[in-house]
Amino acid sequence: MIPVEYYVGLSAILFLIGGIGFLVRRNVLVALMSIEVMLNATNLALVAFNRQHAQAHTGQVLSFFVIAVAAAEAAVGLAIVLSFFRLKRTVRSDEADLLRN
Amino acid sequence: MLNLLLLLDIVPGPANPAAPVPETPQGPWMGFAYFGFCAVLAVVGAIATVASPNPIRGAMGLLLMIISIAGLFLALHAQFIAAIQVIVYAGAIVVLFLFVIMLLGSDAQTPSDQRGRIPRFGAAALFAGLGLAALTLLGRTMAKPKLPGDVGSDFGSIDSIGKVLFTDMLVPFEISSALLIVAVVGAIAVARGKHGELAEKGALNK
Numbered sequence: 001m002i003p004v005e006y007y008v009g010l011s012a013i014l015f016l017i018g019g020i021g022f023l024v025r026r027n028v029l030v031a032l033m034s035i036e037v038m039l040n041a042t043n044l045a046l047v048a049f050n051r052q053h054a055q056a057h058t059g060q061v062l063s064f065f066v067i068a069v070a071a072a073e074a075a076v077g078l079a080i081v082l083s084f085f086r087l088k089r090t091v092r093s094d095e096a097d098l099l100r101n
Numbered sequence: 102m103l104n105l106l107l108l109l110d111i112v113p114g115p116a117n118p119a120a121p122v123p124e125t126p127q128g129p130w131m132g133f134a135y136f137g138f139c140a141v142l143a144v145v146g147a148i149a150t151v152a153s154p155n156p157i158r159g160a161m162g163l164l165l166m167i168i169s170i171a172g173l174f175l176a177l178h179a180q181f182i183a184a185i186q187v188i189v190y191a192g193a194i195v196v197l198f199l200f201v202i203m204l205l206g207s208d209a210q211t212p213s214d215q216r217g218r219i220p221r222f223g224a225a226a227l228f229a230g231l232g233l234a235a236l237t238l239l240g241r242t243m244a245k246p247k248l249p250g251d252v253g254s255d256f257g258s259i260d261s262i263g264k265v266l267f268t269d270m271l272v273p274f275e276i277s278s279a280l281l282i283v284a285v286v287g288a289i290a291v292a293r294g295k296h297g298e299l300a301e302k303g304a305l306n307k
Binding site: 001002003004005006007008009010012013014015016017018019020021023024025026027029030032033034036037040043044047048050051052054056057060061063064065067068069070071072073074075076078079080081082083085086089090091092094 | 129132133136140143144147148150151152156159160163166167170173174176177178179181182185186189190193194197198201202204205208209210211216217221222224225228229232233235236239240242243246247248249250252256257261262265266270273277280281283284285287288289291292294
């Protein structure tokens with residue numbers, strides 16, 4: 001049986017990779033995918049902690065809601081990317097300066 | 102096969118807690134090998150998602166990471182969440198990403214340039230430092246690892262999660278359905294533009 005710390009460590013590593021990708025990459029699509037990586041890492045930690053404190057299903061139910069929110073976020077985010085591309089003909093995030101000045 | 106599932110902690114052992122599952126000669130190595138396999142695939146997928154210049158390869162890396170995390174969920178007694186993970190993430194979200202990437206065509210891949218390099222990489226290095234500090238703190242607790250106890254066979258099944266969802270968590274569950282409806286309507290409203298100009302001009306065809 002694997003100790004819970006291993007799962008939490010893996011979750012931290014995945015969250016780190018996703019966060020670095022979100023900060024470094026300027027392609028909006030890749031930034032959205034990095035957010036999905038971070039949400040997945042959070043889900044892994046939630047389910048692992050729920051495995052350790054197995055009196056209730058709180059962690060698994062919470063990760064279910066996280067998945068629902070991630071689906072909504074991906075739908076709205078990709079719609080914004082499409083609308084942004086129609087305006088600027090690019091998906092580079094530093095071209096998004098409509099609210100400047 | 103049942104023996105393998107027992108080792109992976111997918112199927113619970115005998116119901117009598119006084120009689121623990123007898124350790125087989127290969128011991129816990131099967132479980133560790135399964136965890137290591139899934140963990141390496143997940144990290145490789147995450148790195149491919151973040152680092153590949155081509156977004157389609159990134160989406161494929163995301164798919165790899167999602168499926169290997171679903172495998173880890175199985176080993177954590179979360180069968181329902183593993184199924185939801187494959188259905189919603191791999192079946193809906195990754196397909197949505199691929200759809201948008203292919204709709205944008207070659208414009209989805211942005212050329213690399215060096216402007217604003219220092220603040221971006223500085224922020225990333227700061228974030229990585231914080232994360233490494235957290236991992237070091239976690240590594241200190243590794244000396245006395247806590248092994249999770251045995252759970253019943255219905256832990257994490259559709260039956261028990263459904264009971265929780267429709268009793269204790271009923272209000273958040275209904276609110277999440279409202280959230281999804283609002284997200285769908287909002288996505289259509291945002292992506293459609295004013296008066297369907299997309300259809301008139303054929304804007305996405307250039």
